[in-house]
Amino acid sequence: xxxxxxxxxxxxxxxxxxxTLLYPLEEKPAPAGLKGHIVNDVDRCILCGIxxxxxxxxxxxxxxxxxxxxxxxxxxxxxxxxxxxxxxDCLSMDPSATPVAAKRFEVVREVPExxxxxxxx
Ligand code: SF4
Ligand code: SF4
Numbered sequence: 126x127x128x129x130x131x132x133x134x135x136x137x138x139x140x141x142x143x144x145t146l147l148y149p150l151e152e153k154p155a156p157a158g159l160k161g162h163i164v165n166d167v168d169r170c171i172l173c174g175i176x177x178x179x180x181x182x183x184x185x186x187x188x189x190x191x192x193x194x195x196x197x198x199x200x201x202x203x204x205x206x207x208x209x210x211x212x213x214d215c216l217s218m219d220p221s222a223t224p225v226a227a228k229r230f231e232v233v234r235e236v237p238e239x240x241x242x243x244x245x246x
Pocket of ligand 1: 165169170171172173174175176177187194210211212213214215216
């Protein structure tokens, strides 16, 4: 009886779409709500540093003088505190997975000068 069932399952699987994906050629779509990683729309960033102050992991560094915003993705615990605290709503959680890395790195973004009226809004 068991071998009949096994044979049926084997035959059935020949005509079904495989459960596996041809990774890395095919990628699984990110499930809804996946936090992924932080991205900064630097065109709206005013370098206020609030995100770095609220980050519990010390993953963010804001340098007003050098006009840079940086994140250490290896420290980030994806809590989204910085996203909630940013007064300019320029931070968001990108649901896509970050590429695999063999060495630690930091993402450094240069922040352009904001027009006066945009920075004040
Ligand atoms: S809180 Fe927002 S506006 Fe302020 S430095 Fe961070 S990303 Fe820029
Ligand atoms: S998501 Fe949390 S841990 Fe990651 S940078 Fe933002 S505040 Fe820091």
